[in-house]
Amino acid sequence: MAFNMKGRKEKDVLERMNYLYQASHLMAIGAKNPIAASYYGYVMMKCAQKSVLRMDPDVKRSVCKCCLSPLIPGVTAKVRLVSKPTKMVRWKCLICDATKQYPTKGGHELWADRPEALIEMLQYTPKPKKVTGSNRCKIIKKSVNASQPSLITATCELLNTIENLSQGLDSCVAEGSCSGSNTGNDLNQNSEVSMVDSMVEN
Template sequence: MVKSCKGDTGHQRMNYLYQAAHCTLAQNPGNTQLARFYIETMKSVAAKLVLRLDPHIKRTICKKCSSLLIPGVTATVRVKGRRQKHMVVTCLDCKQVKRFNTDEKHVLWAHKTEAIQDKS
């Protein structure tokens, strides 16, 4: 019998809470408080189990108010810049701004080979 790793159940719980927040906003876009509660709970589970959130998930969460950033519902998305274009995501609840590089050659640190550790 194989023991379940703390990360397996933790990731499952975090995945469930993230999906619950999405479903809550899909059914009722005005119910941001419940979605925010789910995201805050997901972040606390990650902190207690010392698990990292995937960068793609982190990009959809407001760092200031823990709101789920859905374009047109809880966030506005703009592309700015003349030479070097970047995406600007603004939270509609707290007006926090996030900027993301849109360069096709840009690779996130988590996806680089030097960031990957051996689990030996």
């Protein structure tokens, strides 16, 4: 299935909900602060309601409906298998004593887990930023001591020269008029760029 690369207005809301969900778990497990965990869960649910977004069933089932705290087995929740009157899984919140019951029927599958429920897949991976010579110069100026202006100037000039050569190489590759010598120049440019990068990192 093809990915839809177009951005959506709900992207920021989904990222915020993801952050709040992780913060709620962190407060419940690491900080042992059930009040903060419940508050982050409350804000997450309100974000979903305000933006009219459907939460994944696995995420929704891991949050208490009463106090909105994360249901973590052994920490904030107790999980038991019940056989009467029907086979089901019972979750009990240890903060507000609210219970949830989910039947365990053989072959039962949620609608969200079925293939026909998937309409499209969205990819929110940002495009990698192209590092230009001017950007490299800014990085060098921040990392190199200001008492060495000659080194900064020489390095920036070298980077600008490499960038101009690489642009010329790209244009000649697009036109199909490159010779064997250009390939050697490309290798030299890559080695010089890697050398400058190692200088910046050091």
